[in-house]
Amino acid sequence: APGYGQQPVAGYASWIQRVGAYLVDALAVAPIGIIGNIVGSDTDPVTNLPTYNALYYVFALISLAVTGYNRWFQAGKTGQSWGKKALGLRLVDANTGQPIGAGKAFLRDLAHIVDSLICLVGYLFPLWDAKKQTLADKIVSTVVVK
Numbered sequence: 001a002p003g004y005g006q007q008p009v010a011g012y013a014s015w016i017q018r019v020g021a022y023l024v025d026a027l028a029v030a031p032i033g034i035i036g037n038i039v040g041s042d043t044d045p046v047t048n049l050p051t052y053n054a055l056y057y058v059f060a061l062i063s064l065a066v067t068g069y070n071r072w073f074q075a076g077k078t079g080q081s082w083g084k085k086a087l088g089l090r091l092v093d094a095n096t097g098q099p100i101g102a103g104k105a106f107l108r109d110l111a112h113i114v115d116s117l118i119c120l121v122g123y124l125f126p127l128w129d130a131k132k133q134t135l136a137d138k139i140v141s142t143v144v145v146k
Contacts, residue, residue, distance in 0.1 A: 012132040024083030076105035111136035
């Protein structure tokens with residue numbers, strides 16, 4: 001039984017639910033990046049390489065700010081990014097069942113680099129792991145629950 005002030009952990013989210021939540025989060029930020037690329041980039045006529053103006057970087061910063069608010073602040077504070085909220089999921093500490101805070105949510109996203117380094121296999125761990133955790137979840141001791 002959980003200790004004082006702790007909530008029991010519900011069932012773990014499936015891999016497909018987690019992918020769906022991530023896609024919702026990505027789709028929320030994608031229009032900002034698309035607009036930034038349209039209004040902020042061009043091709044150099046001499047070298048045929050892409051060039052970027054100030055608008056590109058403004059939209060990149062807006063995209064980073066929206067991502068930070070959604071995935072780090074909101075998900076850390078409430079356990080739910082927009083995608084997780086849409087799919088009825090929560091990101092919680094594996095030991096306490098409580099939201100993890102913005103700092104740990106940021107570290108979790110940084111730890112996803114490990115998931116990517118091994119040919120993205122770390123993202124597939126929830127398919128066979130008992131707690132349905134990615135390697136990043138294991139590193140920072142988090143779970144995604146229904």
